Amino acid sequence: MQSTLDPYPLSFSCEAAGWRDGEQFVSLHCLTYLVKGELLLDDGHTCTLLKEGDLFFCRKNQLLRFRKPQEKVKDFKTVTLFFAERFLGDFANEYPIRLSENVAVPSVQRIENNIIKSFMDSLQAYEPFLATPSENALVPLKLREALLLMLQHLPQYGSILFDFSNPVKKDLSTFMEKNFHFNVPLERFALLTGRSLTSFKRDFKAIYGESPARWIIRKRLESAYEMITQQEKTAVEIYQDLGFRDLSHFSYAFKKQYGLNASQVKKNR
Structure with missing residues (x-):
């Protein structure tokens, strides 16, 4: 929502x-x-x-x-x-x-x-x-x-x-490491870090060497893998908390990244 x-x-x-x-x-x-x-x-x-x-x-x-x-x-x-x-x-x-x-x-x-x-x-x-x-x-x-x-x-x-100023420019890496799991458009991330969308993408690429969209998906999937293998979580329990819009979207991305679905990874850990 x-x-x-x-x-x-x-x-x-x-x-x-x-x-x-x-x-x-x-x-x-x-x-x-x-x-x-x-x-x-x-x-x-x-x-x-x-x-x-x-x-x-x-x-x-x-x-x-x-x-x-x-x-x-x-x-x-x-x-x-x-x-x-x-x-x-x-x-x-x-x-x-x-x-x-x-x-x-x-x-x-x-x-x-x-x-x-x-x-x-x-x-x-x-x-x-x-x-x-x-x-x-x-x-x-x-x-x-x-x-x-x-x-x-x-x-x-x-x-x-009554503070009508724009959000101050924040450290991008610190902010994104804490908020990558929120499922919001890149424009929102840009606003909240005090940047235009163009500046956000440019600064992001300079820090991480890849686009924001790719990094966010990879980061969410890495977190999912850790939660499944280390905390014994299931896909149903974590997909929303990691910013995926629905379970099928998470399952498709997870299998594409790791070659196995979440239940197989959990079983083989």
């Missing part, structure tokens, strides 16, 4: 969504209240387990893998506000904002603030009116209210929400 378009500013997700796990490019800052259920978020560095009643903030321009425990799939609901850059820019022009110094905030940050939790919980009462895109004047009002509450009670988030 991937997102490439800006979502509707207010989202109510529930058991009807039906998904258990997947991955997503987070294009916008978002604030989420977990009404019921559990959710595990993995940014490639840290896993964060969120439970019923938790409030959390996700920074924009990052990769996240999400997973719900199997037994919790049919008992799950969240309320999420998405903050588009244009909306934040308009807000900054309308309200005087005193930004604090830049602070290091993780990709996913649990927030302990009962006032903001109560506000997010109250949005459920508006669900019949706010859950679908329309000419609904309440949506921007609720977004403004959320921002005002955050700036008042969590002023350290101002320097994050």
Whole structure:
């Protein structure tokens, strides 16, 4: 499950969504209240387990893998506000904002603030009116209210929400070694490392001596081989975690690389 378009500013997700796990490019800052259920978020560095009643903030321009425990799939609901850059820019022009110094905030940050939790919980009462895109004047009002509450009670988030600069240029090899398993287009990898697609491909070739697409597939298959032979994993257990879109795609690539399918490699180890 991937997102490439800006979502509707207010989202109510529930058991009807039906998904258990997947991955997503987070294009916008978002604030989420977990009404019921559990959710595990993995940014490639840290896993964060969120439970019923938790409030959390996700920074924009990052990769996240999400997973719900199997037994919790049919008992799950969240309320999420998405903050588009244009909306934040308009807000900054309308309200005087005193930004604090830049602070290091993780990709996913649990927030302990009962006032903001109560506000997010109250949005459920508006669900019949706010859950679908329309000419609904309440949506921007609720977004403004959320921002005002955050700036008042969590002023350290101002320097994050109203930072409109592009992602800084990152060490490409360090980033890719940690994130090759995310199934996103090369354009996303380029953006997240602070490069144009052309610069990304050029820098990548200079470091690894091969194209990004070939390196990513090879790296995923090498990881798969290690997990199968050293950790006794099966193809079904690992193909999604390694960024393959489906089991048949993984099986074809694995056999092409090693001449045997995953079960044969496991049996012959």
